Amino acid sequence: MTFIARADDHTVSVSTLPARAWWPALKRGFQGRCPSCGEGKLFRAYLKVNDCCPACGEELHHHRADDAPPYVTILVVAHIIGAAMLFVEERDENVALWIHAIVWPTVTLALSLWLLPRFKGALIAYQWALRMHGFETVPPKAERPGRIS
Numbered sequence: 001m002t003f004i005a006r007a008d009d010h011t012v013s014v015s016t017l018p019a020r021a022w023w024p025a026l027k028r029g030f031q032g033r034c035p036s037c038g039e040g041k042l043f044r045a046y047l048k049v050n051d052c053c054p055a056c057g058e059e060l061h062h063h064r065a066d067d068a069p070p071y072v073t074i075l076v077v078a079h080i081i082g083a084a085m086l087f088v089e090e091r092d093e094n095v096a097l098w099i100h101a102i103v104w105p106t107v108t109l110a111l112s113l114w115l116l117p118r119f120k121g122a123l124i125a126y127q128w129a130l131r132m133h134g135f136e137t138v139p140p141k142a143e144r145p146g147r148i149s
């Protein structure tokens with residue numbers, strides 16, 4: 001059981017904090033929205049995460065996405081592009097090589113750049129929902145279970 005310290009010098013067990021629904025949070029993160037309220041923007045730039053949600057003030061700087069978003073992006077894009085290349089090759093063996101040389105790298109780059117911030121947002125939201133890393137800190141008053149004093 002993990003205990004965390006509150007500012008007023010009382011301790012709260014993480015397991016006593018209310019569970020956060022991970023699926024809605026994941027969808028909000030995928031859309032680049034705050035996992036807590038779904039209103040504020042998660043990113044202030046392409047992959048730069050806001051320190052706090054501009055709408056609800058939820059702290060977002062605790063995330064540890066690290067290299068998981070690129071890993072997931074590569075995993076997904078490689079399977080999609082690999083399957084698409086095999087499909088095209090099976091359908092028509094006479095597609096010119098220069099078309100393959102232009103289409104697949106372009107589609108791979110575009111899909112990767114589109115998916116990367118979405119996967120990063122979803123992973124951060126998942127960390128938030130599971131109270132990983134710094135996200136286990138004491139929630140706002142509205143979310144606290146009972147009064148502890």
Ligand SMILES: [Zn+2]
Nearest residue numbers: 034037053056
């Ligand atoms: Zn928010």
